[in-house]
Amino acid sequence: xxxxxxLIWPSLILGAGCAYALLSPGQGVLxxxxxxxxxxxxxxxxxxxxxxxxxxxxxxxxxxxxxxxTAIGLTFIGRLDAHLAWRQVTWTAIAILALxxxxxxxxxxxxxxxxPYFYLTLGLFFLVLTVILGTRISGAKSWxxxxxxxxxxxxxxxxxxxxxxxxxxxxxxxLLSARAGVAAWGPLLLAVALALLFLVIQRDLGSALIILxxxxxxxxxxxxRLRFVLGGGLIFAFGVLAAYHLFPYLRVRFGVWLNPWPxxxxxxxxxxxxxxxxxxxxxxxxxxxxxxxxxxxxVATDFIFxxxxxxxxxxxxxxxxxxxxxxxxxxxxxxxxxxxGEGLLLAAGLTFLLTFQAFVIMAGVSKLLPLTGVxxxxxxxxxxxxxxxxxxxxxxxxxxxAGWNEQR
Amino acid sequence: xxxxxxxxxxxxxxxxxxxxGYLGYIQVIKGEELFFHPQNxxxxxxxxxxxxxxxxxxxxxxxxxxxxxxEGLRREYPLGEAAAQVIGYAxxxxxxxxxxxxxxxxxxxxKGWARFKNLxxxxxxxxxxxxxxxxxxxxxxxxxxxxxxxxxRGAIVALDPRTGAVLALASSPSFNPNNLAGEMARIAARxxxxxxxxxxxxxxxxxxxxxxxxTAAAALGAxxxxxxxxxxxxxxLEVNGRRLHCPHPHGTVDFSQAMMYSCNVTFAKMALEVGGxxxxxTAESFGFNQEIPLExxxxxxxxxxSSKLNANELAEIAIGQGEVTTTPLHMxxxxxxxxxxxLMMRPFIVESVKAFNGRVIWQVKPRVWRVTTGAEVAKIxxxxxxxxxxxxxxxxxxxxxxxxxxxxxxxQNPQGKAHAWFIGFAPVEAPRAAVAVIxxxxxxxxxxxxxxxxxxxxxxxxxxx
Ligand SMILES: [Zn+2]
Numbered sequence: 058x059x060x061x062x063x064l065i066w067p068s069l070i071l072g073a074g075c076a077y078a079l080l081s082p083g084q085g086v087l088x089x090x091x092x093x094x095x096x097x098x099x100x101x102x103x104x105x106x107x108x109x110x111x112x113x114x115x116x117x118x119x120x121x122x123x124x125x126x127t128a129i130g131l132t133f134i135g136r137l138d139a140h141l142a143w144r145q146v147t148w149t150a151i152a153i154l155a156l157x158x159x160x161x162x163x164x165x166x167x168x169x170x171x172x173p174y175f176y177l178t179l180g181l182f183f184l185v186l187t188v189i190l191g192t193r194i195s196g197a198k199s200w201x202x203x204x205x206x207x208x209x210x211x212x213x214x215x216x217x218x219x220x221x222x223x224x225x226x227x228x229x230x231x232l233l234s235a236r237a238g239v240a241a242w243g244p245l246l247l248a249v250a251l252a253l254l255f256l257v258i259q260r261d262l263g264s265a266l267i268i269l270x271x272x273x274x275x276x277x278x279x280x281x282r283l284r285f286v287l288g289g290g291l292i293f294a295f296g297v298l299a300a301y302h303l304f305p306y307l308r309v310r311f312g313v314w315l316n317p318w319p320x321x322x323x324x325x326x327x328x329x330x331x332x333x334x335x336x337x338x339x340x341x342x343x344x345x346x347x348x349x350x351x352x353x354x355x356v357a358t359d360f361i362f363x364x365x366x367x368x369x370x371x372x373x374x375x376x377x378x379x380x381x382x383x384x385x386x387x388x389x390x391x392x393x394x395x396x397x398g399e400g401l402l403l404a405a406g407l408t409f410l411l412t413f414q415a416f417v418i419m420a421g422v423s424k425l426l427p428l429t430g431v432x433x434x435x436x437x438x439x440x441x442x443x444x445x446x447x448x449x450x451x452x453x454x455x456x457x458x459a460g461w462n463e464q465r
Numbered sequence: 466x467x468x469x470x471x472x473x474x475x476x477x478x479x480x481x482x483x484x485x486g487y488l489g490y491i492q493v494i495k496g497e498e499l500f501f502h503p504q505n506x507x508x509x510x511x512x513x514x515x516x517x518x519x520x521x522x523x524x525x526x527x528x529x530x531x532x533x534x535x536e537g538l539r540r541e542y543p544l545g546e547a548a549a550q551v552i553g554y555a556x557x558x559x560x561x562x563x564x565x566x567x568x569x570x571x572x573x574x575x576k577g578w579a580r581f582k583n584l585x586x587x588x589x590x591x592x593x594x595x596x597x598x599x600x601x602x603x604x605x606x607x608x609x610x611x612x613x614x615x616x617x618r619g620a621i622v623a624l625d626p627r628t629g630a631v632l633a634l635a636s637s638p639s640f641n642p643n644n645l646a647g648e649m650a651r652i653a654a655r656x657x658x659x660x661x662x663x664x665x666x667x668x669x670x671x672x673x674x675x676x677x678x679x680t681a682a683a684a685l686g687a688x689x690x691x692x693x694x695x696x697x698x699x700x701x702l703e704v705n706g707r708r709l710h711c712p713h714p715h716g717t718v719d720f721s722q723a724m725m726y727s728c729n730v731t732f733a734k735m736a737l738e739v740g741g742x743x744x745x746x747t748a749e750s751f752g753f754n755q756e757i758p759l760e761x762x763x764x765x766x767x768x769x770x771s772s773k774l775n776a777n778e779l780a781e782i783a784i785g786q787g788e789v790t791t792t793p794l795h796m797x798x799x800x801x802x803x804x805x806x807x808l809m810m811r812p813f814i815v816e817s818v819k820a821f822n823g824r825v826i827w828q829v830k831p832r833v834w835r836v837t838t839g840a841e842v843a844k845i846x847x848x849x850x851x852x853x854x855x856x857x858x859x860x861x862x863x864x865x866x867x868x869x870x871x872x873x874x875x876x877q878n879p880q881g882k883a884h885a886w887f888i889g890f891a892p893v894e895a896p897r898a899a900v901a902v903i904x905x906x907x908x909x910x911x912x913x914x915x916x917x918x919x920x921x922x923x924x925x926x927x928x929x930x
Binding site for chain 2: 111307321322335340352370371375381386396401402409412420423
């Protein structure tokens with residue numbers, strides 16, 4: 058019942074976004090926000106009804122939280138680029154379908170976790186495929202193009218990695234902590250190192266950072282040994298140092314992060330424009346449609362948070378952060394209540410994956426950290442990211458449902 | 466695994482809290498500064514639809530205003546080249562500079578509450594309008610100072626030593642802000658002379674002998690008996706095997722005569738006597754190695770820390786050569802501090818910010834910036850500087866019926882002829898104006914800079930009563 062009530066919020070946000078699109082001249086014609094609204098409301102409430110009908114007792118906050126983020130994202134994508142809005146509406150529908158499939162067909166997650174090496178192989182296969190056949194778009198060669206259709210396999214790889222680790226770490230965790238754990242460490246480190254190597258070759262540093270950090274987080278949860286994380290961090294630091302000397306583009310990125318102003322018209326352009334957007338927003342923002350985030354390149358994807366910061370101000374930015382904190386809270390709560398170690402690791406890994414990615418890109422566009430181009434989960438424009446995020450959400454719902462069943 | 470999971474949750478929360486705090490920093494605390502960065506493309510739209518406020522001088526004479534024309538809004542600068550660097554410009558094509566840039570928020574009416582008021586005005590279909598600036602500059606004095614520079618590379622600064630109010634801040638060569646497109650093309654085609662540079666605050670020069678009052682303050686601060694002492698100048702001083710020269714042997718001189726004839730040997734001796742630590746501390750009390758607070762960015766005066774000074778370097782710095790640099794504004798502040806019994810006032814150009822209906826939004830309160838030296842020491846230096854103008858190297862600054870004090874300087878530099886310097890103030894009994902003049906590679910300060918200071922002081926003491 059709680060989920061039902063909470064779904065009012067994303068619905069209201071969507072309604073407001075739709076009203077804005079209808080009122081602002083020239084926008085509504087392009088993407089018919091009225092239809093989009095109806096379509097998406099059916100999607101939101103339909104998902105709720107399906108969960109109810111199938112007796113799924115997952116966490117009741119997770120779904121409304123994700124829908125809130127998506128509704129805010131759609132409102133801004135509609136305002137930024139009407140051409141993208143319909144596509145994103147379609148992608149949202151596909152993502153919701155993927156979620157429904159996950160929560161119905163995959164509810165018994167324990168059964169699905171039994172094939173760790175399959176997930177690992179599939180993930181690495183995707184990465185190799187991207188390295189060989191990938192298309193380079195804005196720096197990173199992380200796209201596969203099929204006709205007019207483009208996708209980022211790395212979004213799937215992240216989830217496959219968590220699926221692999223959840224099972225592998227649960228089975229081997231005694232062994233990993235023991236002194237004679239070489240047999241367990243070997244394949245684990247090899248798998249992670251290969252994934253990172255392929256990502257660095259593609260220049261997708263953001264995803265490399267996210268996969269590595271998620272790996273370390275899950276390793277820490279599984280083994281409870283901080284020194285593994287520190288060791289991993291140290292190896293990572295050496296890796297970065299080596300990469301810094303090997304790849305000139307990394308030095309440029311790093312220089313831009315330290316001081317973008319001398320290159321404000323060149324390599325630092327995007328970061329500087331993002332900063333201007335945040336500065337223009339101030340405390341309460343300019344108001345939807347009254348800012349000028351269109352100066353920022355890639356504003357609908359990587360930089361959508363800067364657009365939100367400009368038009369909704371610090372208040373809007375903090376609201377987004379709060380939504381992710383709540384998402385993290387509910388996700389970790391599901392992990393704590395999971396009936397088994399695999400479930401715990403799966404939920405913890407996915408929660409960390411989603412929220413850390415959100416942190417990396419929000420910190421990147423605001424220049425708290427060096428910028429790495431990844432999407433803001435549930436919010437940014439981009440089909441692959443949206444579908445992957447909703448599948449991750451579905452898996453989280455499944456773990457929380459198992460916990461609920463256990464407690465009964 | 467529950468314990469480690471809880472720790473991971475805390476880490477996740479912490480990272481978002483850091484992000485939230487940082488966002489508050491860049492959006493609220495640093496927000497305005499960032500927003501008004503000249504490269505922000507948002508400013509262009511704002512410029513095209515907002516009436517910038519009016520900038521006036523201390524008498525209400527207009528220095529910048531926006532006029533409505535058929536093609537849109539146009540910014541007008543009645544003083545033209547004379548105040549181009551300090552007032553600056555605001556242009557869609559070329560960005561903004563000077564006070565137009567530093568006070569863009571107030572002038573465009575998007576700072577504080579004005580932002581919401583103007584938003585309401587805009588929604589009601591009225592023309593939003595920014596606040597007005599009232600400056601401490603005197604338009605006539607500014608114009609005079611610029612004309613005195615006569616196209617030579619140099620700067621003139623005039624201050625009210627009692628308050629720190631900047632009366633004139635002229636820099637030459639200059640450009641005409643009323644014809645920016647043409648001027649920018651001219652500057653691009655023929656670089657050299659840097660007309661966009663505000664030499665008064667961004668021009669860095671060795672101070673030469675105009676630093677001697679500071680050296681005197683260090684010596685007198687340690688021992689006031691120096692004022693009654695006798696010094697022997699054989700024409701050179703040997704320090705660690707290296708010689709520092711005077712143009713000719715000055716023989717036996719007292720403190721006032723040393724200042725009058727600008728005896729290098731005596732001032733180098735004084736500095737060596739008090740030692741590097743004392744000397745640097747006094748110089749820092751006069752604002753060296755400090756950020757000078759002003760509405761516009763000022764490059765700081767610099768000298769090395771005493772720990773890095775050997776006797777040769779100290780002797781050289783004591784006469785304003787070697788590794789000591791300063792700006793014309795800073796030298797005017799030093800003259801003003803000696804005029805004002807050792808109290809250096811915080812300099813300011815903007816007297817008040819007024820809403821377009823005349824209501825005062827903000828008004829400056831004069832404040833002491835640095836306590837440099839005691840009133841007694843300042844008085845001794847004032848008397849010596851008066852002797853400089855009455856009977857010494859600065860006689861070209863003499864005014865009939867007014868007691869003028871000053872110090873000349875001819876600063877050696879690698880670019881060519883010496884920079885001609887003069888700093889001074891008047892009237893000595895109750896100073897109302899302090900001045901610093903520099904003509905780059907002009908030659909002797911007493912011949913080239915002092916006559917300009919004379920004109921500026923004459924006009925300025927008429928301006929401020
Ligand atoms: Zn001498």
